[in-house]
Amino acid sequence: MSVNLEKLKNDLFLRACKKEETNRTPIWIMRQAGRYLPEYQKVRANSDFKTMVKTPELATEVTIQPVDIIGVDAAIIFSDILVIPEALGMNYEMVESRGPSFDWTITEENDFNRLSNSDLEDKLSYVFKALKMTKKELNGRVPLIGFSGSPWTLLTYMVEGGGSKNFSKIKSLIFNNPNLAHKLLDLISETVSEYLSLKIKYGVNAVQIFDTWGGLLSPDSYKEFSLKYIKKVIDNIERKDEPIISYAKGIHHSLNGNKVALQGNMDPTVLYAKHEVIKREAVKVLDSFGKGSGHIFNLGHGILPDISYENAKALVEIVKEESKRYH
Numbered sequence: 587m588s589v590n591l592e593k594l595k596n597d598l599f600l601r602a603c604k605k606e607e608t609n610r611t612p613i614w615i616m617r618q619a620g621r622y623l624p625e626y627q628k629v630r631a632n633s634d635f636k637t638m639v640k641t642p643e644l645a646t647e648v649t650i651q652p653v654d655i656i657g658v659d660a661a662i663i664f665s666d667i668l669v670i671p672e673a674l675g676m677n678y679e680m681v682e683s684r685g686p687s688f689d690w691t692i693t694e695e696n697d698f699n700r701l702s703n704s705d706l707e708d709k710l711s712y713v714f715k716a717l718k719m720t721k722k723e724l725n726g727r728v729p730l731i732g733f734s735g736s737p738w739t740l741l742t743y744m745v746e747g748g749g750s751k752n753f754s755k756i757k758s759l760i761f762n763n764p765n766l767a768h769k770l771l772d773l774i775s776e777t778v779s780e781y782l783s784l785k786i787k788y789g790v791n792a793v794q795i796f797d798t799w800g801g802l803l804s805p806d807s808y809k810e811f812s813l814k815y816i817k818k819v820i821d822n823i824e825r826k827d828e829p830i831i832s833y834a835k836g837i838h839h840s841l842n843g844n845k846v847a848l849q850g851n852m853d854p855t856v857l858y859a860k861h862e863v864i865k866r867e868a869v870k871v872l873d874s875f876g877k878g879s880g881h882i883f884n885l886g887h888g889i890l891p892d893i894s895y896e897n898a899k900a901l902v903e904i905v906k907e908e909s910k911r912y913h
């Protein structure tokens with residue numbers, strides 16, 4: 587039997603993605619496998635981040651933790667968007683309390699030739715092993731989500747070399763050498779399509795494309811350097827009916843219509859508040875979507891590491907209960 591023909595015990599998340607009827611709103615939380623969970627910290631105490639990402643047993647263990655501990659309606663594979671630049675030939679370190687840092691960056695035309703997307707399945711075999719193992723451990727309890735960075739967001743890291751204050755390097759590239767930017771975005775798009783197709787082949791039930799840095803661009807540049815390539819990726823993913831979620835941070839100027847399901851969008855800092863306030867704010871989010879299908883509850887950005895996991899758990903319980911009235 588193909589893994590994708592499995593019977594899921596809880597398919598609310600997938601049904602909501604397809605705008606099918608559900609008896610409540612499903613919820614999962616971005617960065618749900620992370621430092622706010624004491625059980626994650628325990629695993630992390632013995633292994634650095636990249637070791638966890640590259641060891642399928644550890645990736646599986648922390649992927650399943652939020653399903654067991656806070657009761658979310660979907661699992662998302664523990665990994666990082668930076669595995670793609672790495673597979674293309676750019677090594678990175680995850681520096682403690684500073685974030686990612688690449689050992690070289692793209693600065694000129696010739697750097698294109700240092701990148702290669704051959705043998706992706708082989709280079710990223712640790713991800714696919716983790717997916718297989720996670721599917722087995724989940725045993726159909728909830729769907730599994732796979733993800734990638736958007737071409738634009740990945741290019742931003744490859745040019746900036748890590749986090750940035752003003753993104754001057756990537757902004758200079760698009761103004762001074764747009765042809766090189768487009769050539770790189772084409773290569774990354776091709777790689778991301780293949781990567782997400784492979785994730786689906788290895789059993790994920792949906793994929794999410796993180797466009798964390800699309801919001802840096804003006805509406806016109808956004809269309810030219812980000813949206814165009816997200817569309818390209820989506821057109822080239824080999825899939826049956828696996829939903830694709832586009833995470834667009836700070837792109838309110840380019841969003842409209844209600845043809846697709848909506849995921850989001852509670853302010854992550856609400857989780858610092860006490861339970862009554864969390865409830866009030868969660869209900870506001872449910873209210874703003876209104877009655878009917880096609881809403882997946884989530885935060886607007888990843889859960890912060892110093893949030894108490896009890897508050898995350900309370901949010902999940904609140905959404906499960908309060909959302910019934912909207913269906």
Ligand code: CP3
Nearest residue numbers: 616617618619620635662663664665666667685796798888
């Ligand atoms: O959501 C999940 O639980 C799945 C795992 C996941 C991680 N990163 C694990 C992680 C996902 C989906 C990501 C995506 C990701 N990674 C994005 C896009 C989403 C977003 O946040 O906008 C980006 C931009 C990255 C790159 C990245 N990874 C940065 C900038 C950092 C450092 C900042 C930080 O939060 O520490 C990471 C590290 C990272 N990725 C951690 C986790 C759990 C923390 C690592 C640790 O344990 O120290």
